[in-house]
Ligand code: SF4
């Protein structure tokens with residue numbers, strides 16, 4: 395239980411820290427749905443069937459694992475929004 399939710403963020407979602415994907419072990423029933431639906435193969439199951447972000451570099455933070463989990467046992471950190479680029483053509487009017 396030590397890795398469970400530390401606090402709830404203002405938007406009502408649990409704080410999941412800096413990691414891309416967090417598994418709430420106490421809620422996970424080790425069904426493997428999240429692993430099966432991960433489109434990049436970033437998630438695998440450990441020896442006990444618990445999902446593990448084995449290849450974090452492959453994780454695109456698409457949210458599919460979180461969406462498919464029937465027990466709300468996995469959370470994906472939202473992608474950071476990038477500032478829009480301002481493109482100038484160098485031409486003056
Ligand atoms: S967020 Fe997407 S890419 Fe990352 S582990 Fe979940 S399903 Fe896979």
Ligand code: SF4
Pocket residue numbers: 417421422423424425426427428429443444445462463464465466467468
């Ligand atoms: S889909 Fe949810 S309950 Fe099933 S293994 Fe993944 S995190 Fe655990």
